Amino acid sequence: MLGDDRGQSNLDFLFGISVFLLTFLYAVTFIPGMFTPYQPGAIDLSAVAYRTSAMLAEDPGWCNSTAAGGLPGNSSWEDHQDCLLRIGLAGDRGHPNILSLNKIKALESLVASDYTLVREKMGLNGSIIYDINVAVEMNGTSLINAPWPSASSQNIESIERVVLIDTGKELFVDCNNPGEQYNSNMLNVTLNNLTSRDRDITIRIYNLTAAYPIGLAQDPIRVVSLSGNAISLPPDDYIIKLNGEVKNSTDFGFMKGDVLEITILNTAISDPIISAVNIWANSSCMPGRPVDYVYDPVFKQKSVCYPGIMRVEVWSYAFS
Template sequence: MSLDFLAGFTIFMLALIMVVSMVPGLLAGLESSGIDYDAVAYRTGVILVEDPGWPVYPPWEMNDLAHKGEIERIGLAVSKETPNILLSTKVKKFFEEGFFDQSDYRNKAIFGDIPYSYNFSLNISHPDASYELKQTGNPLPPGYGYIRRVVKIKEPAVAVIGSDSRYNDTTLNSSILRTFTVQLNFNELLDPERGPAYRIDPRTEPVNVTITDFGAYLPANDEATLQSVTFWKMDPTRPIPQFTRIPFSYDTEDSDLYILLLDEESCNLKPEKEVANTISLVLKPAATSLFTLDQNSILDIRFVFDDSPDPQRTTLNGTYLYDYDNVPLSPLKPGVLEVAIW
């Protein structure tokens, strides 16, 4: 009798344990929807502020509407090594009106099983104490799940070249072409010891070169003729390294690849146009990705001035190093990203 009781009691306890272990699963569907929305908002926030998105090189934000389908994941981080530090070019594309539609945000940022409604907002604080609000999505309902993340925004570096005696060469023969070179040494720029948040990376950020006081290099003239802007590359690790001209559509304007402004007027890279005050070039990552550059490469951007058969009118000449000594990095801007899901 005692053995029968012991066996029965054991079976009863095992059955009781199984039932108790199953109860939480049976009640899982009764949990509040707000907790689920909070979880989706949290997951979406992690994707946006801790992931750079895909593709990475060239970065997804360089795709135009015709190639929007190639974007697999929308992330705003500078890199995976820099959580909560966002790249301004990614932020601009993310909030650009008319580029992404609701299905894009749901399929490439939220990754939900159901068509969630959403609202994304980013409040950016500027050094002058002003605020900038970027927002996209639906109006907020009375109840929703949300997450807030404190972030910082990285702006691309800009090389501003004013009047500088190093590039004001008055010793050249007047018949010799003036060539002003902006040189990027990728081995120095992509130094792994420098954190991605404080790195100049032409693979993911535009290269900005602005000559603000071109008139200082026109000692006896009102303007000079910019013949061309060409790109050259060299790999110093190869035997007998030398610069070779990069094949490119120099005579075709393409704002997805570059923007060249002469006295605020847009031109192609073979303008043969007179300029008096400012020269500005923005070379975008979509262009540098076509140059097959690696960490060992050196890239030259050459501005060639030619007023022949007349004597050269400008004294601008020499090589400007696009590096951490000459190109200042902008301070990171603080901000708050809020993701709301319902």
């Protein structure tokens, strides 16, 4: 009679069946995912979020306008939303991740008026419809306060980018340039070469040599009409900042090391057409000659950028 000396304990059986069940469950959950890329319309949300954020941060957008002359098409879609082809927030292709504040504000306005168009011009309105929420913050302040849809879907992909916000060009007036004379109480900024008056203008006065505080004169901001008449602007037509802080009155002093920014609203220089802006101080600290806002040989316009964050959220109910 043949003997059988083999045996199986309960522990061996439990170990074997556990390995089998784990392998089986892994196969059940993993194998269907292998075929997801080959299913019609199946797209990874993370890829959509990345593509959309890259388009917004690196592309200036495009419109079919001929306003600039020449062949149809330019990137100033924020000024020609009636012929918008593609939305982008970059100032130009040569400087990715530097967003234009004007384009950001145009997007805010467009979301409020036609969210479906925004989704379409971002490439999110195809065979699979995606919803989107774009937030841009600068120094902790939200720059887009628009009625984006709420993300009720549980499957949301979010991506953040560190960006710079280009707030526009300012005229930089250096009050310590050795080639200039600073013997005037008035800074006379001429606007004759300013071709577009649909945007505000900003004048930045800095590098003063005064060792004691200088003040602004009474009614310090005046505009000069084409006929030569000087008109005092009311405070609602301009914004004054000292070292980045908005001043609600002119009762303050500035001196060496301070930066004075004065923004004139576009409505104050466009109707009627204004030929110059005069900024009056109570001491001789300003250039003794007229300064051209656009083409001055010494005092130049420069872009002013601040750090910010752009956050893009994308979701689709097709993946809910």
